[in-house]
Amino acid sequence: MTAVTVIITAAVIVLVAAAALSLVRMVAGPSALDRAVSADVMVAVVIAALATEASVNQHATTVPIMVVLALVGFTGSLSMARFVAGQDASGNWEAPKSWPEGEGPR
Amino acid sequence: MSWDAVQEVAGAVLLLLGAALCLTAALGLVRFPDIMSRMHAATKPQSLGLLFVLGGMALSLRDTRLLGLLILIAVLQLLTVPVAAHLVGRAAFRTNQLRTDLTDPDELADDLARAGFHRGSGTGDRQTDDQTDDHTPE
Numbered sequence: 001m002t003a004v005t006v007i008i009t010a011a012v013i014v015l016v017a018a019a020a021l022s023l024v025r026m027v028a029g030p031s032a033l034d035r036a037v038s039a040d041v042m043v044a045v046v047i048a049a050l051a052t053e054a055s056v057n058q059h060a061t062t063v064p065i066m067v068v069l070a071l072v073g074f075t076g077s078l079s080m081a082r083f084v085a086g087q088d089a090s091g092n093w094e095a096p097k098s099w100p101e102g103e104g105p106r
Numbered sequence: 107m108s109w110d111a112v113q114e115v116a117g118a119v120l121l122l123l124g125a126a127l128c129l130t131a132a133l134g135l136v137r138f139p140d141i142m143s144r145m146h147a148a149t150k151p152q153s154l155g156l157l158f159v160l161g162g163m164a165l166s167l168r169d170t171r172l173l174g175l176l177i178l179i180a181v182l183q184l185l186t187v188p189v190a191a192h193l194v195g196r197a198a199f200r201t202n203q204l205r206t207d208l209t210d211p212d213e214l215a216d217d218l219a220r221a222g223f224h225r226g227s228g229t230g231d232r233q234t235d236d237q238t239d240d241h242t243p244e
Binding site: 003004007008010011012014015017018019020021022024025031033034036037038040041044045047048051052054055058060063064066067070071073074077078081082 | 114115117118119121122124125126128129131132133135136141144145148149152153155156159160162163166167169172175176178179182183186187189190193194196197198201203
């Protein structure tokens with residue numbers, strides 16, 4: 001067991017723990033926006049996991065996947081924030097408004 | 107120790123540091139009380155952790171052709187995370203999910219109150235007295 005192997009094993013365990021914790025928030029989040037933010041964190045953890053696997057197995061074939069994930073991985077949380085109705089802890093649903101009442105878009 | 111071995115160990119250490127920062131982001135996501143502070147945790151350590159992981163990968167693979175793509179990944183991540191955070195924060199504010207007992211001061215609410223709109227504090231009731239207010243500044 002070289003030092004590099006031990007360090008990379010620790011990094012993999014830490015990444016799994018990070019993914020599990022963001023999964024906890026995705027399940028327990030009281031609103032859809034909490035789940036959107038945890039999806040964003042999960043995409044970053046997936047990119048980190050792909051980079052770790054590429055550096056362990058010494059290949060670069062998954063780098064285009066990482067580029068695409070970094071580019072479009074945020075659209076999930078973005079569309080959820082833009083179009084999903086917000087729900088607070090008491091369970092009242094309210095659609096987000098983009099401009100004050102009584103006015104139109106400027 | 108040869109220079110290659112030093113670079114390998116440095117790459118592995120950077121990978122571990124980046125993974126630890128991603129763990130910090132997820133830990134803050136679980137432990138912080140409301141959506142706004144969770145976004146603090148989910149954006150800043152996450153971006154820096156990804157930068158460290160990409161740096162560790164560059165040091166482990168030692169391929170100069172990869173460097174452009176890895177810099178591209180870092181730039182794209184740094185460009186998209188603030189956009190998503192801004193939109194999520196705006197949606198959270200407009201749907202009254204901001205806990206005003208944890209927020210001090212709330213300048214946007216003050217501006218909106220001067221314009222005639224009042225926000226609830228997380229209970230979903232939003233009162234707008236646009237019809238009764240005469241829009242004079244206080």
